[in-house]
Amino acid sequence: xxxxxxxxxxxxxxxxxxxxxxxxxxxxxxxxxxxxxxxxxxxxxxxxxxxxxxxxxxxxxxxxxxxxxxxxxxxxxxxxxxxxxxxxxxxxxxxxxxxxxxxxxxxxxxxxxxxxxxxxxxxxxxxxxxxxxxxxxxxxxxxxxxxxxxxxxxxxxxxxxxxxxxxxxxxxxxxxxxxxxxxxxxxxxxxxxxxxxxxxxxxxxxxxxxxxxxxxxxxxxxxxxxxxxxxxxxxxxxxxxxxxxxxxxxxxxxxxxxxxxxxxxxxxxxxxxxxxxxxxxxxxxxxxxxxxxxx
Numbered sequence: 001x002x003x004x005x006x007x008x009x010x011x012x013x014x015x016x017x018x019x020x021x022x023x024x025x026x027x028x029x030x031x032x033x034x035x036x037x038x039x040x041x042x043x044x045x046x047x048x049x050x051x052x053x054x055x056x057x058x059x060x061x062x063x064x065x066x067x068x069x070x071x072x073x074x075x076x077x078x079x080x081x082x083x084x085x086x087x088x089x090x091x092x093x094x095x096x097x098x099x100x101x102x103x104x105x106x107x108x109x110x111x112x113x114x115x116x117x118x119x120x121x122x123x124x125x126x127x128x129x130x131x132x133x134x135x136x137x138x139x140x141x142x143x144x145x146x147x148x149x150x151x152x153x154x155x156x157x158x159x160x161x162x163x164x165x166x167x168x169x170x171x172x173x174x175x176x177x178x179x180x181x182x183x184x185x186x187x188x189x190x191x192x193x194x195x196x197x198x199x200x201x202x203x204x205x206x207x208x209x210x211x212x213x214x215x216x217x218x219x220x221x222x223x224x225x226x227x228x229x230x231x232x233x234x235x236x237x238x239x240x241x242x243x244x245x246x247x248x249x250x251x252x253x254x255x256x257x258x259x260x261x262x263x264x265x266x267x268x269x270x271x272x273x274x275x276x277x278x279x280x281x282x283x284x285x286x287x288x289x290x291x292x293x294x295x
Contacts, residue, residue: 003259005125006055007118008046008104009136010062014095016137016154017041018088027087030279038091039098039278046102047286048159050264053133053152057262060099061117062108069111070246077246080193094278101274102287105261112253115140119249121257122149130259133163140184140192143249145169145177174206182215185244196243197236204229215244 018038021027027035050058070077084092096106107117115138122132126148134141134151141151145164152161162172169177186205188196200208208229212218222230233240266287275281 003056003125003130004054005057005059005121005130005132005259005262006049006053006264007122007132007134008049008058008060008099009114009118009134009138009141010060010095010099010106011114012137013045013135013154014038014042014091015088017045018085018091022085022087032279034090034094034278035087036091036094036278036280038088039095040280040283042095042098043280043283043286044158045154046099049135049152050287052159052161053135055133055264057259058102058264059105059107059121059257059262060096061114061121062096062106063114064108064110064112067111068113068116069250070113073246074194074242076193078192080190098274098278098280101271102266103264103270105257107255107257109253109255112250116250116253117255119144119251120253120255123251125259135161140180140189140247140249142169142173143177143180143247175209179209179214181244181247182209184247185215185240188239188243189247192246194243194246195236195239197232197240199232200229215240 018041020041021037026037028037028040030036066078099106107121108114109117118134118136118141122134122144125132126146130148132149134144134149135154136151137154139153142164145151145166147166149166151164153164154160155162164172166177173180175183183202183205184196186197186200186208187202188194208218212221219233222233225233268288271287272281272284275284
């Protein structure tokens with residue numbers, strides 16, 4: 001039987017869970033004075049994903065600080081992002097305890113993003129013949145789609161996903177997964193604060209990649225382009241190459257996670273102790289151990 005590994009983009013789920021209630025200034029505060037609405041939502045999203053995808057293994061990947069090797073390439077990388085709300089900050093470490101309470105290994109490495117850790121593990125497991133589903137809200141992850149790797153983009157609400165698979169990807173996006181990197185190289189990414197080529201947006205980027213397949217072939221045929229587009233690219237070659245590098249997920253991070261450590265098997269006592277610690281026992285019926293489901 002082929003293993004099905006669910007790789008969770010931990011911060012993406014935590015932020016989504018937090019903001020789903022925080023926009024109404026609603027914070028669950030436990031008796032220790034700690035907000036827990038992000039933790040509460042994380043568990044609910046996790047439960048929905050496990051019910052939907054029925055994985056045999058689950059692992060969570062995390063950002064380990066705001067600075068990474070990309071910050072060294074561009075010091076303003078992600079520099080436009082606001083500081084996290086004070087109510088969310090204590091939940092950053094607590095959510096890893098929540099994941100561990102369900103037996104989920106927490107994976108991350110300083111100087112790399114969670115995306116890079118997910119890309120590394122997904123590539124490894126897929127190469128070994130396992131099936132991988134990446135759970136995220138980040139469209140950058142779409143570049144990871146290939147045989148044995150699906151990417152599930154979370155949509156509004158719990159349990160709502162747009163799943164991208166290698167067989168249907170082009171029909172859904174009009175590009176190949178590899179072309180997602182080159183598209184970001186051309187148009188940049190305002191959320192990550194890197195520039196791309198000034199004046200080229202998504203529509204033009206897709207049109208160019210449809211015709212020339214990738215940036216390398218595009219640059220080999222610059223003389224064929226309309227004068228205006230050619231001038232924009234020639235004037236911004238450095239940013240084009242830089243943005244392309246920034247967009248690419250690094251799939252050779254020095255991390256590991258043995259499958260035996262990621263088997264999805266809830267220890268009811270361990271889970272209950274974690275829920276009691278954070279005063280989340282109302283969620284105890286979610287994600288129950290297999291031998292408890294009939295009770």
